[in-house]
Amino acid sequence: MSVKQAEVSTTSPRGHIGPAKHLEREPQSYWRLALQSLRRDKLTLTAMVFILVLATLAALAPVLTDLLIGVGPNQTNPDNALAQPYLGPYLKWHLGVDIRTAPRMLRESGGVSHWLGTDQLGRDQLARLLYGGRVSLTIAFVAAFITVVLGVTIGTITGYFGGRIDDLFMWFINTMVSIPGIYLLIIVSAIFKPNPITLILFLGLLGWFDTARLIRGNVFKVRALDYVMAAQALGASATRIMLQHVLPNSIPIIIVNMAIDIGNLILVESALSFLGLGIQPPTATWGSMLDRAQNLLFLRDPVTSAPIALHLIIAPGILITLTVLALYLIGDGLRDALDPAMKNV
């Protein structure tokens, strides 16, 4: 539609009505404008690249662990438990600063270079981080997909039809949000000891309420617009109006909401796994790697009394924080790009 308008104004016979020749520009569509605004947003782009790199690393976890380390994520080595990260000494070795530490560490680990050290069972931390990223990211992305599908479907239907259906679903949603979500999740996962698939289902099935309310609110607004009435007057079916006219109006909300949702889900999953209720050992997730890390805080080297397990706490936490941060930034950036009215809020 916008294309036609642009043509009309520029090729109008009374040339002075259209913009002057040098001000002419390409016809713009909504998505092109959004993409343009996104392209200028360096912060959001950085966040997107970060998530992409992380996802690639996680997807290539088996190859990378073979290549870089040579031991699997669950391979224990009690003789080399709580080894410090090898990366620093390795660099010092090759720079000629310290030529003793690195070879000694290699001897202790039996020739395996544990770039980020090992945990209390002698498992390689980098391998666990990579494999854990696979589980954490998959859980968050798939669960977010479920929440979006459920939330959009129910939000659109209740918002469009209103009445009894709306009352029923709103009663259910109001009930569910009256129970603090983490209580529900703790209870559900304490009762039904989840594996990754059931955990995804729990997170997805207990996470769609806010999305549904958001979409419902938007559908209420759109439903009252003239073009919906026009479609109704033309005899379009309810399904067609919802899919063709109402749903596209919710797409910006859906996209923004999804990015933030994935971030939230990573936080929730890591908190559950940290409490020992999420993914059960030995499967690594970023949260479960911090499980019982509290006790590790107090471990000290008997000789130098330096803390010896700090690397086990820092790395997973930083990864969780950066991933969630990146997803929140993507959400913010997309909101700016997709909804110019929301800019700078």
Next chain:
Amino acid sequence: MSRYIIRRLLQAIPTLIGVSLISFFLVKSAPGDPVLAMTYDPKISQATRETLRRQLGLDQPLPVQYVRWLTGLVMRPGDATAEFSDEDTGCSYVSLLNYTFCNSGGGVLRANLGTSITTKQPVWDRIAERIPATLELTTTGLIIGLLLGIPLGVLSAVRQGSLFDNLVRFFAVVGNAVPAFWLALLLIFLFGVYLNWLPAGGRRTVSLSDEFDLVDRLRHITLPAMVLAVGWVAVLSRFMRAETLEVLHTDYIRTAKAKGLLPIQVWFIHATRNALIPLATILGPAITGLLAGAVITETIFAWPGMGRLTFDAAIQRDYPVVLGTVMIASVLVILGNLFSDILYGLIDPRVRLL
């Protein structure tokens, strides 16, 4: 106003019924037999177990069990008055329905949440002894959050685009993204282990004299309250910044500036007062966040509050306690939302409560 409050309270009834239904059936669908959990002693005979099961009503269909849990009304087919006569319950046999109705004196509606499986204490007592600790921790966290978050948000709005503004916004985003439990671990390591300034957990130092020691209490609450406060500062500074930015463009602010008032007066007296109004809307729902945050923080810091009670009860499968905490938490959430709506109407006369 009172009509509005009454209407809202009436609206809360179906919600609470929903909460009770969902949590009851969720807990009942759990695998495992609560009677076996209570009678793990091998000397207890199978017949005794069955008697106990019958006394607790666990042999009955779920809807009957739900009614009993909710109202304390025990229903049995046939004349069972003789069987239950030795208990301190009033039973009567209604021959018309061929059912025996007993009043067990309990029921959630009469504020009787049942008995804990692990400690055999009344659930209500277990929760009541934990509530002060949770309130102490969450309100401290919230107050610190308000005291820091509001001024930071206002200042960052009036200095929009400055280095300070960017720092505050950066902190707000990071503060939202950092997992509370990891932040807690870092704080425990830094202040509890490395510097050894503050205790790593607990609410007070256990001593024989059991005296109230303010300094000791403050030392214990500092770290968990800080963890909760970080989340609050992140949310509130972001919120106050957005609200203040809106207010700053209004005419009365320009008037205040034109009168020659000090910038501090304009920002913190004129602008902040109006920017604070919408805060009422987020403080009610914030109760949900407070309760949720308390679970994780209390568990890490071994803080003897309601959140940790829920966590422990869920792990130990102490279902009456789990059900009790969920019901209490939901009541708190609903009251919090109602309270914030009323507050909003009170402080902003433009909002009419009908």
